[in-house]
Amino acid sequence: xxxxxxxxxKKYYMNTFGDRLPVCFEKGExxxxxxxxxxxxxxxxxxxxxxxxxxxxxxxxxSLKSQLDKMIHTSSLYYIENQAKLAQRLVESTCADKAFFCxxxxxxxxxAFKLARMYFYKKGIDKSxxxxxxxxxxxxxxxxxxxxxxxxxxxxxxxxxxxxxxxAPNSFExxxxxxxxxxxxxxxxLIQGESGVKPMDxxxxxxxxxxxxxxxxxxxxxxxxxxxxxTGRLFAHELYGIEPDIFxxxxxxxxxxxxxxxxxxxxxxxxxxxxxxxxxxxxxxLATAAGLAVFDILEKEGLVENSEKMGELxxxxxxxxxxxxxxxxxxxxxxxxxxxxxxxxxxASTVFKKLHEKKMLTSLCKGLTxxxxxxxxxxxxxxxxFIKALNEVMEEI
Ligand SMILES: *Cc1c(COP(=O)(O)O)cnc(C)c1O
Numbered sequence: 264x265x266x267x268x269x270x271x272x273k274k275y276y277m278n279t280f281g282d283r284l285p286v287c288f289e290k291g292e293x294x295x296x297x298x299x300x301x302x303x304x305x306x307x308x309x310x311x312x313x314x315x316x317x318x319x320x321x322x323x324x325x326s327l328k329s330q331l332d333k334m335i336h337t338s339s340l341y342y343i344e345n346q347a348k349l350a351q352r353l354v355e356s357t358c359a360d361k362a363f364f365c366x367x368x369x370x371x372x373x374x375a376f377k378l379a380r381m382y383f384y385k386k387g388i389d390k391s392x393x394x395x396x397x398x399x400x401x402x403x404x405x406x407x408x409x410x411x412x413x414x415x416x417x418x419x420x421x422x423x424x425x426x427x428x429x430x431a432p433n434s435f436e437x438x439x440x441x442x443x444x445x446x447x448x449x450x451x452x453l454i455q456g457e458s459g460v461k462p463m464d465x466x467x468x469x470x471x472x473x474x475x476x477x478x479x480x481x482x483x484x485x486x487x488x489x490x491x492x493x494t495g496r497l498f499a500h501e502l503y504g505i506e507p508d509i510f511x512x513x514x515x516x517x518x519x520x521x522x523x524x525x526x527x528x529x530x531x532x533x534x535x536x537x538x539x540x541x542x543x544x545x546x547x548x549l550a551t552a553a554g555l556a557v558f559d560i561l562e563k564e565g566l567v568e569n570s571e572k573m574g575e576l577x578x579x580x581x582x583x584x585x586x587x588x589x590x591x592x593x594x595x596x597x598x599x600x601x602x603x604x605x606x607x608x609x610x611a612s613t614v615f616k617k618l619h620e621k622k623m624l625t626s627l628c629k630g631l632t633x634x635x636x637x638x639x640x641x642x643x644x645x646x647x648x649f650i651k652a653l654n655e656v657m658e659e660i
Contacts, residue, residue, distance in 0.1 A: 369402025
């Protein structure tokens with residue numbers, strides 16, 4: 264089957280992903296994915312931090328099935344029970360007062376930019392600039408590419424919508440230099456995921472929060488990758504002890520069903536009035552049933568706590584491997600179950616390929632860092648499976 268799928272893909276699918284890894288999965292269960300040829304893989308990437316509750320969690324599947332039997336979609340013209348309840352879950356468990364649902368991370372960030380601009384527009388204050396950080400990743404739409412601080416994503420797509428600029432991360436001097444009286448918002452990832460699991464300095468994050476308060480600038484935290492328990496807290500801003508004015512969420516929120524969210528403090532959220540923003544699919548009955556089921560599972564199974572505990576254990580075991588091979592592994596970093604293993608650039612792609620051959624699914628960021636984002640329900644035995652494979656790979660190269 265794999266070869267047939269490859270042939271169809273090459274013929275009919277736009278070539279945005281190039282030569283993918285030569286595997287086609289048929290079904291999943293927990294941390295495992297089964298390929299069409301019977302090979303069993305361990306999913307340490309979790310669909311890039313999406314499958315927080317693992318594959319086909321029985322409660323998740325039955326929640327979706329029972330929603331499918333009732334209805335999939337109605338319209339934002341009507342009240343939606345699951346949507347209201349998922350907004351309640353997000354608000355009651357975070358510093359936000361209101362939520363809005365959309366379909367992806369990029370769309371959530373777009374919503375955050377619009378909300379920030381609308382907030383100042385309604386106040387009659389001329390502020391529209393949005394500052395983001397170098398090496399950031401905020402999505403693939405034009406405005407989110409304009410905010411994504413990576414030249415190779417930006418170059419082909421100029422001109423952008425106006426009012427976006429990037430600065431070096433962790434430099435407060437850069438913030439002071441870049442901010443003008445037109446600056447509406449600063450958007451950051453507290454751990455930069457795509458560029459290799461790079462945590463922000465805690466001191467810088469705190470100063471940024473204070474600076475934004477003093478200068479009437481909104482602080483937006485992009486929690487698309489770090490949210491929903493990934494870092495050992497429900498959201499990474501809890502780890503940093505700061506409260507954003509707006510934060511966005513997507514990847515794990517629907518456990519694999521597309522949904523994103525813009526969450527904001529009451530005063531900021533109030534800037535959106537009827538007609539100011541909208542969506543066809545966002546927060547429909549099926550997507551919000553998925554979000555509710557994810558919240559239920561995180562709570563019932565203590566998965567946020569498990570993420571903290573197993574994340575710590577995982578990093579400890581990875582650091583022990585690093586100590587054995589210091590000339591090959593340069594750093595182990597991250598928080599909770601968002602983990603980066605930085606290896607020497609000369610061997611990075613070989614390490615990644617060999618892990619894949621050993622049926623360990625990971626991703627390679629910036630040709631340097633092996634990224635792990637497994638299900639938050641991971642056990643010590645499953646961690647040990649990866650550690651064993653990594654030891655073997657280190658031995659072989
Ligand atoms: C994945 C990601 C996005 C984009 O999300 P999509 O659902 O692919 O649009 C935005 N920000 C961060 C931090 C991400 O990791």
